[in-house]
Amino acid sequence: MKTDIPAATLATPRGARADEILRSCVHCGFCNATCPTYQVRGNELDGPRGRIYLIKDMLESGTVSDAAKLHLDRCLTCRACETTCPSGVPYGELAEIGREIVAEERGRGGLVKRLLLATVPRPRLLQALLRLARPFRWLAPKAHRRLLRKPPPSTTPQSADSSSEGRPLPLARPGGRVGSSASAELLSPTAEGASSGLPQAEASVLVLQGCVQRVVTPEVNAHLAALLDARGVKAFSLAQEGCCGGLPLHLGETFEALAMARRNVRRLASHDAAAKAHAIVSTASGCGVTWKEYGRLLGTDAAKAVASRVRDVAEVLERFKFRKRDDIDRVAWHPPCSLQHGQRIGGIVEGILQRAGYRLTRVPDSHLCCGSAGTYSILQPQLASELKDRKADALMSGEPDVIATANIGCQTHLDDAVSKPVLHWIELLR
Structure with a gap:
């Protein structure tokens, strides 16, 4: 694609990088075939190719049109187009640049967006607000009631302001319903496991709690701790873990996102247990994909070192053997976009579940986004x-017993739309 970006813009790192990405696009249109919003709207400007032209126009003209703002706002940043693109265009990175320009020219947007930026990256504040709203849960839109559920008290981690740095994660306690975590007691302490790829003596992993996940579904990381503990691996978290920066990054607040990333890199470098952990593990794929991109985002050796140690939980658990739960047989697997397109991880979770004894149902168009996309379902x-x-x-077409996914956003978004429980996939393992 030819560009005519002003020299002053090209002289900036952002302008030069945008020009490089734009020139790699051959406007073939393959991306539109897998773009969820293009499939729904059928509008060229609601597909990646159209949005690329809108960003190109912004850079060349120096102005942000109403159309550019509208259609960039409608983009899920699911990155399915990147998986499809034969030229390997990093559309997600270009979308970040486009949104940053829009935010600079048009401001932070409406009240809802500003409230999201102010609350979601702050778990203590988010938890307090949800606690206040919980008695009025029935008044909330059905799509968001899952956020207001009361977490199982026995699996709620210590509060985010705890002073016990490097604390072990709490083990899961017995649960009596399909939607709850399997108990630590049900995990065989002598469970047969393949080589973990981690040193067997004092192996440890730092588990990222996530801003929303630690508040809404803390039982997920508690269950992971139980799984790893039964296999000789210590899982711990940091009391002062900050937001990964994914939320502001996707909303065009790049400066704020990079500041969050820098703080996290510094925290990990200064914490002895975190520095020595054999891996940094994320159970929320949306957080994990952001952490894995710290090297690109910050460009420092320290950031690259942190990013190189980040693993999705599937990349750690694939080395072990597990058993299935007796009360579940058929599973519909929904791979989050941040896992299959952002991190390019495919087939690992399916393999783990099948080896554990589950039957996976066929899910048509499994490459398409569910519509959660962070704050997208709200905005x-x-x-x-x-x-x-x-x-x-x-997901329901295969008549599953449960639906499994790997990201808190997908889990809460789909919860009210199906008649079966929606779980994080690791909750199915014993």
């Missing part, structure tokens, strides 16, 4: 709802 409710309904129909 773009109509499109998100359409995508959710399509995904729910696809």
Whole structure:
């Protein structure tokens, strides 16, 4: 693609990088075939190719059109287009640049967006607000009621302001329903495991708690701790873990996102146990994909070193053997976009579940986004709802016992759309 970006813009790192990405696009249109919003709207500007032209126009003209803002706001940043693109165009990175320009020219946007930026990256504040709203849960839109559920008290981690740095994660306690974590007692302490790829003596992993996950589904990381403990691996978290920066990054607040990333890199470098951990593990794929991109985002050796140690939980657990739960047989697997497109991890979770004894149902169009996409379901409710309904129909078509996924956003988004429990996939393992 030819560009005519002003020299002053090209002289900036952002302008030069955008020009490089734009020139790599051959405008073939393959990306539109796997773009969820293009599939729903059928509008060229609601597909990656159209959005690329809008960003190109912004850079060349120096102005942000109403169309550019509208259609960039409608982008899920699911990155399915990157998986499809024969030229390897890093569309997600270009979208970050485009949104940053929009935010600079048009401001932070409406009240809802500002509230999200102010609360979601701050777990203590988010937890307090959800606690206050919980008695009025029935008044909330059905799509967001899962956020207001009361976490199982026995699996709630210590509060984020705990002073016990490097604390072990709490083990999961017995649960009596399909939607709860399997108990630590049900995990065989002598479970047969393949080589973990981790040193057997005092192996340890730092588990990222995530801003929303630690508040809404803390039992997920508690269950992971139980799984690893039964296999001789110590899992611990940092009391002062900060937001990964994914939320502000996707909303065009790049300066704030990079500041969060830098703080996290410094925290890990200064914490002895974190520095010595054999891996940094994320159970929320949306957080994990951001941590893995710290090297690109910050460009420092320290950031690259941190990013190189980050693993999705599937990359750690694939080395072990597990058993299935007796009360579940058929599983519909929904791979989050941040896992299959962002991290390019495919087939690992399916293999773990099948080896454990589960039967995976066929899910049509499994490459398409469910419509959650971080804050997208709140900021773009109509499109998100359409995508959710399509995904729910696809997931339920195989008549599963449960639906499994790997990201808190997908889990809460789909929860009200299906008649079966929606779990994090590691909750199915024993």
